[in-house]
Amino acid sequence: MHNSGTHIIKVLLPSQTMQRCRSAALRLLCASAIILACIALPGLAGAQAPQSEQTTQVVKNPKTSQEWELTADRVSTNHAAGIVQAWGHAVLRSGNDYLSGDFIEYFRDSGWIYLKGNVHSYWHDYDIYADEAQFDLVNKTGKLTNGILFIEQGSLVVKGKEFDKTGEDTYTFTEATLTGCEGSNPAWSIKTDTGDLTVGDYANVYSSQFLVKGTPILYAPYMRVPLRADRQTGFLPPTYGSSSRLGGFYSQPFFWAIDAERDLTAYADYFGKRGPMVGLEYRSADDAQTHGLWRMDYIDDKVVVDNQSEQEEEFENSGLIRTNHQRYWLRSKYDGWTFDPDYQVKLDLDYASDQTFLRTYNHLHTRYSQSYNDFLNDFGRGIDTIDSLTRTSTGLATRTWGGEYAMNLRAAYTENFNYMNGNQPGDKNPTVQVLPELSAYAYKQQLLNSPFEIQADSSLTYFTRNYGTSGGRFDVLPQLSLPLASPYGSIIPRMGWRETMYSATQDNSSSDVDEGTQDRQLFSYGAAAFSEVSGTYDLGTPPALLAPDASLAGTSTWVGLRHAIQPRVDYSWTQNVEQRSLPEYDQYDRIGAQNQVTYSLTNLLNRKRGTVNVAKDEDGKPDPFVAYSYRDFLRLLIEQSYDFREADRNTDLNEYPRRPFGDVLAQTDFYPLDWLSLTNKTYTSPYGEGITRFENTVGFYDPQYGQLSVGFTQYSKIDEYKRQNRSAINMLTLRGQLNLPQDLTLETVYQYDIRNDIPITTDIGLTWHAQCYDVTAFYSATQYDRSIALWVSILGFKSPGISLSQNTNNSN
Template identity: 30%
Template sequence: MTSLAIIFLLVSGPQNSLADTALKGERLFKDEDENIPWEITAKSLTYNEKEQSYIATGDVFIKKKDQTLHAQNVVYNIKTGIAEASGDVRLEAHGDVLTGQKGSFDLKKQTGKITNGCLFLKENHFYISGDVMEKVGEKSYLVSRCRVTTCDGDNPDWTITGSEVKVTIEGYGTVKHASFRVRGLPMFYMPYIIFPAKTKRQTGLLPPRLGYSDRRGAEYTQPFFWAINESSDATFYLHHMSRRGEKLGMEYRYILENNTKGTLMYDYLDDRKVDDGTPESIDWAYRDDNALRSNSNRYWFRMKNDQEMPFDFSAKLDLDIVSDQDYLHEFKDGYTGFDETEKYFVKNFGRGFDDYNDQVRINRLNLNRIWSQFSLNAEARWYDDVINRGQGESDQTLYYLPLIEFDGSKQPIFETPLYYNLDSEYRYSYKREGTKTHRADIWPRAYLPLKLKNYLSFEPSIGVRETVWRIDEFESSSEDRTLNREIYDLKGELSTYIFKVYNANFGGVKRIKNTITPKIVYSYIPDVDQDNYPERIEKENLLTYSITSTFISKSLAKNAETEDEISIYDYHEFCRLKLEQSYDINKEKGDDPEPFLPIYGEIQINPGSYFSIRADAEWTQYENNFLNHSVRANLWDNRGDKLYVEHRYNRDSIESVNTSIKTDLYLKVTNRLAAYSDYEYNFLEDEKISSTLGFVYRSQCWSIDINYTDEDNDKQYAFMINLYGLGGFGTSH
């Protein structure tokens, strides 16, 4: 009813601003530029000097930009400031439309009324109608026999009605004899309703969620929103679970500028159920979890913050601290579940979290500065091993405090033909129960690009890498040690570029360009004694050869009609193929019978319409078999049908083979009825991972969704009705 209450600002005439809808603070008739005059046209326009009135009759139009008032008759009294309009009164502005039989508007008092009025709001497709729609004060409105719907037509599928509605903007409204109706039949009735009528954010209860599941029992989630000020707000959650207890949640959000914002979320549950290895606790374990969960105090704290800093620096903070390895699996859905949290942070911050089943969670504070050819990243990083922490084992958590990277992109060396780039890093890493290490690494690289008669490109390069360690408490010794390693590496890239352009004349395509890029890369790292160093750089003597082919279409842009300018063309890479293999010279010298590495291949096909496919694979000729391969395909049509299929095969060894398939189908049975399903199966375990089957029926102004989900031995049925413009409600169990 809030939307109903805030749209009844009526016409204030062709002087300053016209009819304010007040919906989200917008005006139906807004005088965006007072210097632009209103244009008035009519079949007859006269002035009554005695009455001091303008009289316009016959197809009266009053216009300014995209704002229009139309009526058959308009009388405006300059002395009283009252305008009377009658006969097919119609006001249009910014896509919103107000119609009625007749209207009376007091331009001085900014009040007025329209009879048999109907207001259409384009943004959310709302129709609000009433026998009499009045503006009775500066921010007060009265509607008699009001009806609200988002359905088109004279006989809408659903409506909300009230015998009388009184509204004060930024205050409250009342509805007498409120009724929700389906095809005119009353379904719910309340004799009197008080509701907030605020266009700004306001403190109050948000819609609850109800549900039932085997693991949680009956569920009820009630959010409470707190509008703290213009730049910050908070939401509190009470999540009741009959089998598990009360889970409390909190979110705090603030935005100071576009690049300075933050969100903090925290949930806590004193769980009635644990997984401590006893027979009665087996139902609270998860299938792929080999670690126990004996804690009942469960929580998840997560936070992201973006902060603009002086001198063009920027800072980012990511925190992700969870009580146990099962929490994010247990609470994957819902208001504060992992799925909703991930979507929110990816949308608002451009980055999410580690996957819900990862036992190691990354926390970091990053300080960043980017120049035209250089970048600086300074970071404090903490790898939190949830299982080790929860099991009380020795703390092997790895901290980087700090990690600093200074890199330079490839760029010329003064006026010479040489180029260089730079990778450098300093980090201080430690474990609470282990060594503490300072590590500095600098790795410049010099290039000499050469062209051989425009047929071949050859680019030799050399890198020199210097690494220094300062190690405290090295192994069992109490002595500190300083280690130093210098190593070089060589690389040479030889490639050519072949292309041919074909004329085409189909589907708007004018030409097709096929490119072929053969490449040979030789890389060499010498064998250096590194037994005393905490990390190794493996020796390398590798020859890698590859061939890449692409197909690119050239077509006129959709809004173009001629070929006068090159800018009107669209270019689309619709096919890409690549084959690559490496030959290990060190293995050949060591009499290894298998010096050839597996052949890698990939193909991508995306014509732009109806389907796309991407496949990659590794094949070893020594076993005459695949090591791994995957295929991902999308198919769709103009009706809206969609099919996604993904198949993965991975072989770690002859005994260890993992194969899975995942499908996602959306099928329009009719224009209004659709069926959807997803299915994931693990061939190694010979078991279904998850499956969903559902049906959705969409009318013009409402929809109904029924589905069944079977995932990890938890079966759920869901039923949801959505009234467009008002939201949805339903149940799941």
């Protein structure tokens, strides 16, 4: 066939041609057609003269039946030998795959193809460039000379002298360079003598060098480089640094992608003044309801503290020593289910070797803030403070029935560092362990067909400890309430009866606790009354919203305001019962008498905003419309309590006069704009002592420039009958992440003790985001340690960063 554009010849195998020419007449007709075609297209059966138009042929491999379309400036076919040759802009295409070059020679029977000059192939979602190439299209093998592989999944380029294609996506290569950077002199690269790779998996390189701007800085006999965007097993970039307390340090992580739901990271660290440390992090996410995070760090510390005179400055006033070389910290969270999704399981582990490990090794992957914030963000539960002298681990199994009933089985173990590592003797440890506790709950629900609502809590617990009373406790608290609603508000009176029974099995201390069986009854009642008065105000609708036009897209204004006032009164009374002879295991064994009323007034302001948006109608023309959004932009709360028992108190009046009125709380939550927030809590004494507590935070957020929050906290010293010996605190906290010019990101956490004029924490991280890598420098300083660390993130592995969300330092 011939037209004014392209010559198209469909070449079929001889067997296929004869199948279409079965009869003698048809054979004669076919032979005539072939002869005419040869006359019309001279050179088809032998050498062809150059043509000014491109020629396209469809070639089919007899072994795979795969059709390839060959297009070139000039095509020559030798049917007898089964060879097709093409010159000039030659392209062989099948579906999305194609091979191109200045010259192509295709062997039809074997499916072998030879390409030379400006070779380019797009093969299974990756690109191949070479001076020369050979491919076996049947077995998916081949060879490249001076080849380049661009693997989009891993954003990696592999350039080598010789490539052997050993399978569909596998290669071996010699004298090669791997990089993820652009340019003739890349920012980083890996140079290797030999290697092999699997596209979408890994490249293994041998006798390799890591180069920065063409200069070798690291030699490795073997390296494994990931070639895909998702997580892959391999060594992660190391971290280098120095600490005034720990000396120079180095951390080398290794990441193991176990499967799609699980991975493990192993850390090999070295601290110049303390020795080697090892760490593990295991993560799992089996399904939407099951996930876990486990971390452990261990070091055989060169330094011990056998007496108080050897104690570091930070810990010299603790009164504790540390005689152990073996130091560790195990922490984890796990949420999941067993047998059935209604059987939920939660596990919290927080177990350390001594009282100073968390503060001493507050670096790298052992950093307290990293674990605290990861646990809080992923599981909604944190861990004990960094300087706590006790750490508690808990296991909890829960079974629920339709949101009305639940049952828990809990065990808790608390370690107390006061009785470990050469401090007080362990047999004098009074720390209570819960082994176990069985609890049952009936959530608030209607009592039969009556207007009453009922709820109940109950628990059966066994407590044990080395020194002091151990034993069992059964506690039950049913509560009855009566919701009463009217057009003017609601009142909910309530009453409860707590019955607690004890069985003390031993008491090896000199306490006043009576052994044997005891019980306690506590009656309580109260009421809550609340209402709401609101008004809606029309701020007027401008013409732009009444008749929206496409030219006014983005026009936005407030059109309405809602103001709500919510008064509330809560009253609580609890019976006064003598409890000194009862065992004391936790806070529920000493429930104080109560006779108090709390009253509050809340103001809520909500705005209605109209914005002109533009969509397209069925004909593709602009179709303007008005969209409305709502925001609670201001909340004002005023609250105070009055204690009737304090008003009637007759003890210690000479030292502590009666003060039944509590501080007045004024709380403001203000969100005027998308990028601005202001929160404030102010407690003011009604007895002329001014502000006793002040917490204020201003937050700024912009998706382009980052985020910044500035907080100020002030506690006044208080010595009252109900609040004795509270220390004064004046603390400034700054947290920020700023996106700077030149691809820089600045992260900072800064805490300053204004009262004592002491910086508590200074963390500053600066990251430069280059085209193919990130470089992060991190500086951290406290009163007792200063450190700096540096790491490079390449091949898609992200920098650790600095946590911005939680104050992790205890002021005590």
